[in-house]
Amino acid sequence: GENVEQHPSTLSVQEGDSAVIKCTYSDSASNYFPWYKQELGKRPQLIIDIRSNVGEKKDQRIAVTLNKTAKHFSLHITETQPEDSAVYFCAASSGYSTLTFGKGTMLLVSP
Amino acid sequence: GAVVSQHPSWVICKSGTSVKIECRSLDFQATTMFWYRQFPKQSLMLMATSNEGSKATYEQGVEKDKFLINHASLTLSTLTVTSAHPEDSSFYICSARDRGGKNQPQHFGDGTRLSIL
Secondary structure, three states: OOOEEEEOOEEEEEOOOOEEEEEEEOOOOOOEEEEEEEOOOOOEEEEEEEEOOOOEEEEOOEEEEEEOOOOEEEEEEOOOOHHHOEEEEEEEEOOOOOOEEOOOEEEEEEO | OOOEEEEOOEEEEOOOOOEEEEEEEOOOOOOEEEEEEEOOOOOEEEEEEEEOOOOOEEOOOOOOOOEEEEEEEOOEEEEEEOOOOHHHOEEEEEEEEOOOOOOOOEEEOOOEEEEEO
């Protein structure tokens, strides 16, 4: 089955800096890669996703890149703000399969 | 759009009690819903996949007689934790996927924090 590795497990940045979280996956059939943000005690919220037919997708301060050859994808947050502090999860799936999640990255943005 | 409602949000009960958690997709139809368990500071652990009108598919190590899943309609799935014990205390989250084709996003409910005394 699919295996998703996520790094780093924790990331501390200063407000205004950029943050990058990286994930790798094992199943070359995976073609859908969402990113979720989870604040403490709350639901994971989909913040951006990318499908394998594109290499990059951007939504305001958030961008995701995908390298299918290397089987890795990354989340980029620019101009970080304290409200970006949360746990971020990457995930991968193919077609109708279930999502396989990474272990999460705790992002802390200090004012 | 894509709202998933889960309740109750918090349950505290005595050991031996059975607890039922509901997960509803409010503005879309979900042939597939998922139940996760999350321990503090850990990732989401898939417990089972719930398919409308058929039996749930349980992940390895999850007791199907302990965690009963029913997906009776395209908008409702329920998880019943039977004869709950303190070790069942956890954060349970459901998610639903729109029936509209492949690679649709999963949308999560608010979760249920279960505490067994």
